[in-house]
Amino acid sequence: MALPATKVLVAQKDTTNADLTVKATGYQWKWGYDYISGEGEGLAFISTLDSSHRQMSDSGDVSNAPVDYLLKVDNPLVVPVGKKVRVITTANDVIHSFMVPAFGIKQDAIPGFVRDTWFRAEKVGDYYGQCAELCGKEHAYMPIHVKVVSAPEYTAWVAEQKKKAAARQDDPNKVWAxxxxxxxxxxxxxxxxxxxxxxxxxxxxxxxxxxxxxxxxxxxxxxxxxxxxxxxxxxxxxxxxxxxxxxxxxxxxxxxxxxxxxxxxxxxxxxxxxxxxx
Missing domain, CATH: 1.10.760.10 (Cytochrome c-like domain)
Incomplete structure (x- = not known):
């Protein structure tokens, strides 16, 4: 019993040979995603709670709350199905924790330190998690949305994101009206x-x-x-x-x-x- 259990535990911590590596940086109170290696390398964006969900929470009226209440974000972490994804975690301010229960992962994100974990999604779909470390007054509003898509869809998404990133690279010396x-x-x-x-x-x-x-x-x-x-x-x-x-x-x-x-x-x-x- 000990031998197979040990093999499983070792495999859980083995982040080598990943197809895609993403750095997840915890901020108060949002996540930053940087695609470090693999298809999509160089992409980076911030993921925050959808503003309409926050407004609903502030109103106190959640009678018409959607099924993804307080889980919907503006920019989900998009990954391809069937690929090993390494997630490097760190933080910019206080300790956070990157947790997605469906993938069986929970890794602290600590300022000044780098930790890592990995997952491989076997089905296309939307998977949700949250920061699992009390990180301040907006802790409840720091969801994680991982969107798993097919390989062709992922390639198309990467191409579209790179076009958007190029368009956002404004000249900082430009004088705007x-x-x-x-x-x-x-x-x-x-x-x-x-x-x-x-x-x-x-x-x-x-x-x-x-x-x-x-x-x-x-x-x-x-x-x-x-x-x-x-x-x-x-x-x-x-x-x-x-x-x-x-x-x-x-x-x-x-x-x-x-x-x-x-x-x-x-x-x-x-x-x-x-x-x-x-």
């Missing part, structure tokens, strides 16, 4: 900020409002940029440094001109570049 930045900033805000600060910018409870905020209205853009890059309030406001320079400039510009904040100010990507690392 406010009218061009605002639609992009609105999308970034809806995907990443509205869950806490609310769509109307009024905040909720301890979450500070952005509508009328002195920092947002200030002509000195560095104050708001530093908060976006490094977070604030002991992590209650997380860092968004993983977003692109143009996305950060767009969302800052949007908040400076949305609601009653009609400042006419434009934050340029070059300003974000200048503040990184400070």
């Amino acid at each position: 406010l009218a061009d930045l605002l639609p992009r900033g609105e999308k970034v805000y809806a995907a990443n900020c509205a869950a806490c600060h609310q769509a109307n910018g009024k905040g909720a409870g301890p979450i500070k409002p952005l509508d009328g905020s002195a920092i947002v209205l200030d002509e000195d853009h560095t104050k708001q940029i530093q908060i976006l890059l490094h977070g604030a309030a002991g992590g209650a406001m997380p860092s968004w440094a993983q977003l692109s320079d143009t996305d950060l400039a767009a969302v800052a510009s949007y908040t400076k001109n949305a609601w009653s904040n009609k400042t006419g100010q434009v934050v340029q990507p070059a300003e974000i570049v200048a503040q990184r690392g400070k």
